[in-house]
Amino acid sequence: MxxxxxxxxxxxxxxxxxxxxxxxxxxxxxxxxxxxxxxxxxxxxxxxxxxxxxxxxxxxxxxxxxxxxxxxxxxxxxxxxxxxxxxISPKPMGDASLQTSANPYARINQPKKSKAGWVVFGVIMAIAVGVGIYFATSTPSEPKLEEIPGYVEYSKANNLIKHKKDATILGNGSDALEISKTIAKEIKAHTNPDIEDSFPGLLAKDGEIRTYTMTKTEGKQKTVVVIVQVLKMKLLNNKAQLAMSEAAWQYTQMALAQSSYNDPATRLAVALRDTDKYFKVMIGHPVSAETTTKATSGITKSHEGEGLEARLYPFFAQADSDQ
Missing domain, CATH: 3.30.1490.40 (GYF domain)
Structure with missing residues (x-):
């Protein structure tokens, strides 16, 4: 140089x-x-x-x-x-060496994709699909009893009937107590041959017919529930049990005729039970004495067998507290 x-x-x-x-x-x-x-x-x-x-x-x-x-x-x-x-050579174009390819747009030195990634992706998708199918086909869990409208109010009334030993006339208010008193009095005062033949003395003067009544008014809607507990109900034969249920419905109608709930629009439920279980639940409405043609007038539905307590829950929904 x-x-x-x-x-x-x-x-x-x-x-x-x-x-x-x-x-x-x-x-x-x-x-x-x-x-x-x-x-x-x-x-x-x-x-x-x-x-x-x-x-x-x-x-x-x-x-x-x-x-x-x-x-x-x-x-x-x-x-x-x-x-x-x-x-004189042209200026170099850098360190990277050029590679030719039949496809001018092909990536240079492109690494091969691992099959493991696809396996993991497939497993994740299978789990996701399975979970989706489970939730789509599984049956929703049943609500807890406490979440069913009317259950809590019904339970309070039921406990009162079963455990209040010092009284047989029960109710959630003064109107309810008067209705219970009338029903119990009429059942004791009227002897039914079918009942007496099946279990003599059941409806005698000293017989215990515990009666509970719940009344409520929400807006224009009135509701009455009557529960009659006959301690020896399970000892009656089928004919006597039928006579007992008809008597309970008939005397409930008689008691309502003397109250402000004597209205065909009033919802009415009458149930018969002993200390262990329910035997019958009758649902309907009050009827006046003039239109009554038989003991079961006003009954629209009658239920027997299992699950009778649940038939009463809707009537107790948002009911007044027991007294």
Whole structure:
């Protein structure tokens, strides 16, 4: 490299610097100011060249790796002059080696997709589908008894009937107590041959017929529930049980005829039970004495068997507290 040559070089921002001597250019290359990709120029060159193409400028340890083995160099030795023309190689395009492909848009060195990913994805999807099918086909859990409208109010009345030993006339208010009193009195006063034949003395004067009545008025809607407990109900034969249920309904109608609940729009339920279970629940409405043609007048539905307590829940919904 001739000392008489003056050189120019560019920085990373593309700004030109110089002129500098050949020795100064080498010192800049040594301290790292000029790198193998730095563009340099001196008089006699047709264009700027990377420093890596100037022979003897870039130290061997700093030379750009992966350069072609037979890369043309510019001989800057004494008396050599500047080698121009075809011997000058075009500026390298970087370290990455180009790969050809039949598909010009194919990714270079694209890694193969792992099958494990698809397995995991399939397992997740199978679980998701299974959970969806479970919730779509599973039967909703039944509500707790406490959540059923009327259950809590009914339970209070039922406990009162079963455990209040010092009274047989029960109710949730003064009107209810009067109705219970009338029903119990009429049942004791009227002897039914079928009942007496089945269990003599059941309806005698000293017989205990515990009666509970619930009355309520919500807006224009009135509701009455009567529960008659006959301690020896399960000892009666079928004919006597039928006679007992008819008597309870008939005397309830008689008691309502003397009250403000004597209205065909009033909801009415009358139930018969002993200390263990219910035997019958009759649902209907009050009827006046003038239109009564038989003991069961006003009954619209009659239920026997299992689940009779649940028939009463709707009537107790939002009922007044027991007294």
């Amino acid at each position: 001739s000392d008489e040559q003056e050189w120019f070089y560019t920085d990373a921002a593309g700004a030109e610097h110089g002129p500098v001597s050949a020795d100064e250019l080498k010192q800049l290359a040594t301290n790292g100011t000029i790198r193998d990709t730095t563009d340099v120029w001196t008089e006699g060159l047709e264009e700027w060249l990377p420093a890596s193409q100037v022979e003897g400028l870039i130290p061997a340890s700093d030379a750009k790796p992966n350069q072609p083995e037979h890369q043309p160099k510019i001989n800057l030795g004494p008396g050599s002059g500047i080698q121009l023309g075809p011997s």
